[in-house]
Amino acid sequence: METAGFDIVSYYKEGEYIQMNFLEERIVKDGIVKSGNVLKVDSFLNHQMDIALMEEIGREFKRRFGHKTVTKVMTIEASGIGIAAFVAKEFGVPMVFAKKSKSINIDGDMYVAEVESFTHKNKNQVIVSKKFLHPEDHLLIIDDFLANGCALQGLISIAESAGSTIEGLGIVIEKGFQIGGRVIRNLGYHLESLAIVDAMDAKTGTITFRAQEGQ
Numbered sequence: 363m364e365t366a367g368f369d370i371v372s373y374y375k376e377g378e379y380i381q382m383n384f385l386e387e388r389i390v391k392d393g394i395v396k397s398g399n400v401l402k403v404d405s406f407l408n409h410q411m412d413i414a415l416m417e418e419i420g421r422e423f424k425r426r427f428g429h430k431t432v433t434k435v436m437t438i439e440a441s442g443i444g445i446a447a448f449v450a451k452e453f454g455v456p457m458v459f460a461k462k463s464k465s466i467n468i469d470g471d472m473y474v475a476e477v478e479s480f481t482h483k484n485k486n487q488v489i490v491s492k493k494f495l496h497p498e499d500h501l502l503i504i505d506d507f508l509a510n511g512c513a514l515q516g517l518i519s520i521a522e523s524a525g526s527t528i529e530g531l532g533i534v535i536e537k538g539f540q541i542g543g544r545v546i547r548n549l550g551y552h553l554e555s556l557a558i559v560d561a562m563d564a565k566t567g568t569i570t571f572r573a574q575e576g577q
């Protein structure tokens with residue numbers, strides 16, 4: 363059955379009727395819940411990539427943001443790049459990715475933001491050349507995971523430095539029990555996450571998704 367761009371898979375679980383979209387279905391099938399609230403999806407999303415799934419993700423972001431004027435898709439290396447490429451193809455626009463740089467000698471031709479990773483416990487400067495972001499640009503920002511939101515905040519800061527308009531932010535997997543999603547939505551941005559994980563249990567492997575409108 364096709365509904366609103368999703369292949370809906372329904373099943374009964376613990377007496378409850380649950381509907382999943384294509385991504386949630388794949389996460390349940392191939393995602394691995396690790397201790398420390400880490401979801402491993404490296405067999406299809408951020409190490410080995412399922413290209414048919416990437417195409418579907420690209421189409422789904424087009425469906426959700428297609429009514430907006432988008433001149434460029436922006437992401438951050440490394441895992442965002444593959445996904446953002448498929449989104450950019452759907453919109454027929456270029457994709458630009460922020461590079462992580464350890465260098466402190468960054469020249470004035472770059473927009474720079476500092477991004478702290480709670481997961482990796484390190485800090486990176488992320489940079490985008492001033493050649494590739496302009497005040498006329500309308501950006502769709504894409505990334506694979508949203509946890510604490512540091513990467514997205516860095517991208518937002520770079521977009522603001524360039525004077526570009528942020529039309530929206532698209533995330534493949536949001537960890538809804540971490541603060542990033544709430545912070546970004548509270549800033550007033552249009553944030554769409556294809557799957558929002560509200561809880562995970564490493565012992566049982568159970569993943570609980572947040573119900574979303576339009577599914």
Ligand code: G4P
Pocket residue numbers: 399400401402403408438439440441442478479480481482506507508509510511512513514537542
């Ligand atoms: P944040 O950007 O939302 O604040 O996330 P955080 O600092 O907590 O996470 C740092 C990195 O770990 C990010 O990738 C993020 O995508 C990833 N990450 C966070 N939670 C999970 C998870 O449960 N599973 C997986 N697989 N990744 C997670 P990154 O450092 O930018 O790495 P990469 O894009 O170079 O791979």
